[in-house]
Amino acid sequence: MRRLGTVVPVELAPGVDASMVIGYETALRVLRDPGTFSKDPRRWRALAEGTVGPDSPVMPMMEYRPSCMFTExxxxxxxxxxxxxxxxRVDPIALRGYVEDTADTLIDRFQEAGEADLLGQYAAALPLLVLTRMIGCPAAYGERLFIAMTAIFEAGSDAKRAHGEALQCLNELVAFKRANPGPDVISWMMAHPVAVTDEExxxxxxxxxxxxxxxEQNLIANALRLLLSDDRFAGRLSGGSLPIDDALDEVLWKDPPMANYCVHFPVHDVVLDGVRLRKGDPVIISMAAANNDPAQSSHQIVGNRAHLAWSAGPHVCPAQGSARLIATVAIEKLLDRLPDVELAVPGAELKWRPGPFHRALAALPVHFPPVQDLKDENSVWPGEIPGDSPRSTVGPAPRSSATEVVAPSPGTPESGGWSLWNRLVGRWRSR
Ligand code: HEM
Structure with missing residues (x-):
């Protein structure tokens, strides 16, 4: 691709053509010029002309929705x-506590086995469980959303159905939170001076x-893979957070969790680095390629946060601090609890999941000396009362007297806790 230039033609899915930006400076120019490059997919020419159909598997990741991601x-x-x-408004100390609790609980479940798939049994479950606590979402909704989001990111034949399921679940969640507000992100969004509708x-x-x-799961898993497979980190893993910080910087530069995304649509015909882009034709940024552009002036990675893993410009990720904190604490905890953990297969044999957008491992098998579990096997999720209302982000959620909408219990009577974790892992393994 580099031989072709900094803007190259790609096919994101059968019949879905795009131009991909692989040069660092060019990517920054696109991301910082919303007057020329819009994030609004209602400008997508092929969609308007019907040459890309609404059933294309990339639609859930690329089609317009009334949200900050797709507006200008x-x-x-x-x-x-x-x-x-x-x-x-999320308190970082509370957030650190959620990650530590969640990590401990997950590790308790496999520490005695002496082996685990750190993707399915750890990195895939942890971000969702932390996010649901962070934003005030009952665990049962979280489970349904996790299953749907996994299919959407893979952009396979199930993506469209999964998108419908995610929207249905979110409608139910919004109705539940309207009736049961608390000191949490969702309730703060509902009470924000910019009045947002339920649909928004x-x-x-x-x-x-x-x-x-x-x-988030890909950041955790890709950093663990690096820490466990690269000789530069050997012998440094129990030495505090420095190697973890270094590994996160390296992953964000070299293996960014969103490898290719940030789709933009030119608002008029434009020539970019000698390539003519037509109005409304998708331009996708390859964060992986731009970060590793040999023409980039700085090749210093450690401590350098100028990578594009969080994007740049007006749509830059608004949760970078929390996202990095979650990954750091999750990895710290794992290495602290299982200091002798090792990859169970050579790093080069690990498999990656399909999909045009993400850089995602299929599994991360490890082994370690088994650790005896002294905890009560039947304990519920820390702080979680089966069937109870969601916990808050900063303290106990007040129970509303308006309780027409109650927390759901798909499949089982419990709203969260171990059952959620067991089902997540079961489903992940059966994929
Ligand atoms: C390692 C984890 C994460 C990575 C690599 C990441 C990366 C990104 C990237 C590349 C974008 C730009 C997407 C685009 O323009 O199309 C973005 C936007 C966004 N991210 Fe993150 N993100 C992460 C975690 C999170 C978390 C934990 C949250 C919230 C809980 C979050 C919330 C958002 C939102 C709301 C946007 C849209 C912002 C806008 O369009 O103005 N992200 N993220």
């Missing part, structure tokens, strides 16, 4: 304020769940 200008600023202001909330939450689970 004043509308984007308004929507983004709701998300950004509410996320900024559903779509903002769909972005939060998509962004907050799949890329």
């Amino acid at each position: 200008g004043e509308e984007h600023r308004r929507r983004r304020a709701v998300v950004e202001d509410s996320l900024s 909330l559903v779509h903002e939450l769909s972005v939060l769940f998509g962004a907050g689970t799949e890329p």
Whole structure:
């Protein structure tokens, strides 16, 4: 691709053509020029002309939704304020505590076995369980959303159905939170001075769940893979957070969780680095390629945060701090509890999951000296009372007297806890 230049033709799915930006400086120019490159997919020419159909597997990741991710200008600023202001109220100390609790609980479940798949049994489950606590979402909704989001990111034949299931679940969640507000992100979004409708909330939450689970699990898993497979980290793993910080920087530069995304649509015909782009034809940024552009002036990775893993410009990820904290604590905890953990297969034999957008491992098998479990096997999730209302982000959630909408219990009577974890792992393994 490099031989072709900095903007190259790609096919994202059968019949879905796009131009992919692989140069670092060019990517920054696109991301920082919303006047020329819009995030609004209603400008997508092939979709309007019918040459790309609504059933294409990439549609759930690329089609318009009334959310901050797919809007521009004043509308984007308004929507983004709701998300950004509410996320900024999350207490990092409380968040660290959720990650530690969740990590401990997950590790308790496999520490005696002496082996685990750190993807299915740890990295895939942890972000969702943390996110549901962070934003005030009952675990039962979280489970349904996790299953749907996994299929959406893979952009396979199930993506369309999964998208419908995610929207249905989010509608139910919004109705539940309207009736049962608490001191949590969803309730803060509902009470924000920019009054958002329920429909808007559903779509903002769909972005939060998509962004907050799949890329997060990939950051954790890709960093663990690096730490466990690269000789540069050998012998440094129990030495505090420095190697973890280094590994996260390296993954964010070299193996960013969203490898290719940030789809933009030119608002008029434009020539970019000698390539003519037509109005409304998708331009996708390869964060993986741009970060590793040999023409880049700096090749210093450690401590350098100028990578594009969080994107750049007006749509840059508003949750970078929380996302990095979650990954750091999750990895710290694992290495602290299982200091002799080792990959069970050579690093080069690990398999990657399909999909045009993400950089995602299929499994991360490890072994370690078994650790005897001294905890009560039948304990419920820390702090979680089966069937109870969701826990808050900053303290106990007040129970509303308006209880027409009650927490759901799909499949089993419990709303969360171990059962959620068991089902997640079971489903992940049966994929
Ligand atoms: C390792 C984890 C994460 C990575 C790599 C990541 C990366 C990104 C990237 C590349 C974008 C730009 C997407 C685009 O323009 O199309 C983005 C946007 C966004 N991210 Fe993150 N993200 C992560 C975690 C999170 C978390 C935990 C949340 C919230 C809980 C979150 C919320 C958002 C939102 C709301 C946007 C849309 C912002 C806008 O369009 O104005 N992200 N993220």
